[in-house]
Amino acid sequence: MSTDTHAPFDKKPESPRSTGELIRLEQVTKRFGNHTVLDHLDFSVDAGKHVTLIGPSGSGKTTILRLLMTLLKPDEGTITVDGERLFPAPEKQVREVRKKIGMVFQQFNLFPNMTVLRNITEAPVTVLGLSKDAAEERARELLEMVGLTDHVDKHPAQLSGGQQQRVAIARALAMRPQVLLLDEVTSALDPELVAGVLDVLRDIARSTDITMLCVTHEMNFARDISDQVLMFDSGRVIEAGPPEKIFSEPEHDRTREFLSAVL
Numbered sequence: 268m269s270t271d272t273h274a275p276f277d278k279k280p281e282s283p284r285s286t287g288e289l290i291r292l293e294q295v296t297k298r299f300g301n302h303t304v305l306d307h308l309d310f311s312v313d314a315g316k317h318v319t320l321i322g323p324s325g326s327g328k329t330t331i332l333r334l335l336m337t338l339l340k341p342d343e344g345t346i347t348v349d350g351e352r353l354f355p356a357p358e359k360q361v362r363e364v365r366k367k368i369g370m371v372f373q374q375f376n377l378f379p380n381m382t383v384l385r386n387i388t389e390a391p392v393t394v395l396g397l398s399k400d401a402a403e404e405r406a407r408e409l410l411e412m413v414g415l416t417d418h419v420d421k422h423p424a425q426l427s428g429g430q431q432q433r434v435a436i437a438r439a440l441a442m443r444p445q446v447l448l449l450d451e452v453t454s455a456l457d458p459e460l461v462a463g464v465l466d467v468l469r470d471i472a473r474s475t476d477i478t479m480l481c482v483t484h485e486m487n488f489a490r491d492i493s494d495q496v497l498m499f500d501s502g503r504v505i506e507a508g509p510p511e512k513i514f515s516e517p518e519h520d521r522t523r524e525f526l527s528a529v530l
């Protein structure tokens with residue numbers, strides 16, 4: 268069996284996957300009724316980069332992740348992932364492109380009736396066609412990475428929220444996505460469980476070549492992992508730059524107001 272099948276994710280020293288631009292949104296507009304949530308939005312993310320979306324509640328950050336997951340469709344504009352259209356595109360192409368994208372949600376969304384191991388192996392077996400053994404081997408490696416080796420046979424209800432979220436991270440990585448979307452993954456956790464989850468994500472950011480697009484209110488985490496921070500306001504990017512610039516010398520008044528409220 269190739270090492271490729273065994274590796275839970277691509278570590279940095281191994282051959283990188285795509286390089287250059289991985290995600291591109293062009294003139295993307297999303298409306299809910301009369302409410303324009305994203306307004307002719309343009310931005311791109313290069314492969315292997317960690318990009319964090321910050322901004323006030325309701326500014327459209329989660330909507331972007333949901334568009335990339337194809338849980339929503341834009342009203343206008345194009346979305347491209349790894350050079351292939353995600354929207355507009357034929358259904359078969361959308362399914363293929365979707366395999367390149369993993370997401371971790373605020374509410375862990377684990378299957379309650381499946382064990383931890385099965386939660387992680389289910390999609391690699393049914394969607395990627397991995398053998399049960401190969402999927403389990405990969406799952407065990409991922410569970411070690413997220414510090415949950417002792418919990419393989421438990422059900423989600425037997426775990427803390429932080430542990431469930433770490434299973435959800437392992438589950439997303441089991442599909443070997445090129446992009447990991449993180450939507451306020453610690454917002455539903457008790458405060459004492461937040462650090463454990465963020466540490467796992469820091470480790471993934473440091474040791475793998477995965478591209479991350481992250482919505483978070485954890486500004487220290489954003490500062491630690493981000494190559495670029497995008498400040499959103501009313502469905503537009505109003506300021507973008509490396510974290511040291513955005514957090515220390517923001518140019519826009521709205522960014523300053525937002526950061527003074529949350530830091």
Ligand SMILES: Nc1ncnc2c1ncn2[C@@H]1O[C@H](COP(=O)(O)OP(=O)(O)OP(=O)(O)O)[C@@H](O)[C@H]1O
Nearest residue numbers: 299304322323324325326327328329330331451482
């Ligand atoms: N399915 C929906 N139907 C109607 N309105 C929606 C829907 N989803 C989101 N919205 C609205 O779109 C706007 C943007 O929501 P979104 O969740 O993208 O914001 P956000 O920046 O992620 O906010 P938060 O930080 O509070 O999660 C909000 O006003 C929200 O109420």
